[in-house]
Amino acid sequence: MRYTILKxxxxxxxxxxxxxxxxxxxxxxxIRADADDPDLGLAIQVADPAEPRPFRRQSxxxxxxxxxxxxxxxxxxxxxYPYLVRTLSNLLVYVTDTGGRRTLHFVTPELxxxxxxxDAAEESAFFEEVYRRLKPLAQSRxxxxxxxxxxxxxxxxxxxxxxxxxxxxxxxxxxxxxLPAPFPLDQYLSPRDLRHLKLLYGIGGLSYGNLSARHExxxxxxxxxxxxxxxxxxxxxxxxxxxxxxxxxxxxxLSVAADREPRRVSVDAIEHWMIYRxxxxxxxxxxIHAWMDGVPSxxxxxxxxxxxxxxxxxxxxxxxxxxxxAVIGLKNHGLTITGRSLDDIFERIEGRVQxxxxxx
Ligand SMILES: [Zn+2]
Numbered sequence: 001m002r003y004t005i006l007k008x009x010x011x012x013x014x015x016x017x018x019x020x021x022x023x024x025x026x027x028x029x030x031i032r033a034d035a036d037d038p039d040l041g042l043a044i045q046v047a048d049p050a051e052p053r054p055f056r057r058q059s060x061x062x063x064x065x066x067x068x069x070x071x072x073x074x075x076x077x078x079x080x081y082p083y084l085v086r087t088l089s090n091l092l093v094y095v096t097d098t099g100g101r102r103t104l105h106f107v108t109p110e111l112x113x114x115x116x117x118x119d120a121a122e123e124s125a126f127f128e129e130v131y132r133r134l135k136p137l138a139q140s141r142x143x144x145x146x147x148x149x150x151x152x153x154x155x156x157x158x159x160x161x162x163x164x165x166x167x168x169x170x171x172x173x174x175x176x177x178x179l180p181a182p183f184p185l186d187q188y189l190s191p192r193d194l195r196h197l198k199l200l201y202g203i204g205g206l207s208y209g210n211l212s213a214r215h216e217x218x219x220x221x222x223x224x225x226x227x228x229x230x231x232x233x234x235x236x237x238x239x240x241x242x243x244x245x246x247x248x249x250x251x252x253x254l255s256v257a258a259d260r261e262p263r264r265v266s267v268d269a270i271e272h273w274m275i276y277r278x279x280x281x282x283x284x285x286x287x288i289h290a291w292m293d294g295v296p297s298x299x300x301x302x303x304x305x306x307x308x309x310x311x312x313x314x315x316x317x318x319x320x321x322x323x324x325x326a327v328i329g330l331k332n333h334g335l336t337i338t339g340r341s342l343d344d345i346f347e348r349i350e351g352r353v354q355x356x357x358x359x360x
Pocket of ligand 1: 288
């Protein structure tokens with residue numbers, strides 16, 4: 001992996017942190033490169049909380065980590081998260097100082113928040129731990145492209161029973177308070193940064209959770225990206241028909257009506273596609289940012305929309321006693337739940353889900 005570290009200075013704790021990160025990356029054989037290298041895999045930058053600026057990626061294959069010093073205390077995630085968004089980072093490392101004790105708070109786009117404490121006496125173990133957390137995330141691959149094929153049969157242009165069941169399920173999730181409000185990106189990003197973000201990742205907004213239900217064969221209806229799941233009404237805008245996956249282009253293939261400009265499907269379509277294809281008895285899948293006791297969990301918190309997250313969830317579904325009734329934990333993130341139908345999923349989760357995802 002090629003990487004770059006943009007240093008503002010060598011002073012203070014951040015200077016030591018960057019020097020140590022460089023040493024551990026070199027030790028593991030990663031190659032230093034320029035910030036505009038087209039094959040850059042990882043960029044680490046320091047941001048000033050008074051003036052947070054995005055690192056301008058040449059491609060979305062570049063994983064951007066922003067490091068920033070901040071205040072400890074309550075609501076750390078709520079305070080730190082807007083900096084992740086404003087710097088267009090894949091990961092924010094928010095460094096706090098509590099009476100000389102430094103802690104690195106890792107903040108992810110999925111609202112993950114976990115910590116690594118700094119111990120000057122165990123510096124090499126500390127940098128190994130930071131590296132262990134960073135490397136798999138930085139090397140995962142997004143499956144974000146959509147190929148729209150205007151072949152949706154006319155009788156499906158206004159949806160069918162399944163799309164109406166999905167709309168109802170979205171309202172039900174909202175009533176259970178399991179869908180946080182979409183994050184107001186436009187309040188935190190300049191129009192220019194918003195355009196850059198949309199161009200790079202093709203996302204229309206930032207919202208959490210998604211749901212899908214099987215149509216025919218391996219095809220399935222799924223919520224669109226960045227929408228309010230409690231108001232899914234229009235096919236092509238709120239709900240899309242996923243037909244397949246193109247491994248060469250690393251893109252999802254969608255069947256859309258000929259007369260509308262479609263939105264993009266949820267970034268987790270690749271994960272749902274893997275599960276439907278492998279388990280014909282799965283009729284519906286719901287993903288929420290919540291938790292249930294005793295569920296099996298992925299070991300690495302790969303970002304949403306990556307091939308690696310999809311593969312690790314699909315593997316746990318495969319190992320479940322009944323893959324069509326599986327509840328899988330996504331570490332530091334949430335749950336993916338399979339069912340024979342949407343109703344079947346609600347019956348199994350209602351009253352059992354807790355909104356707080358444990359962070360480890
Ligand atoms: Zn999620």
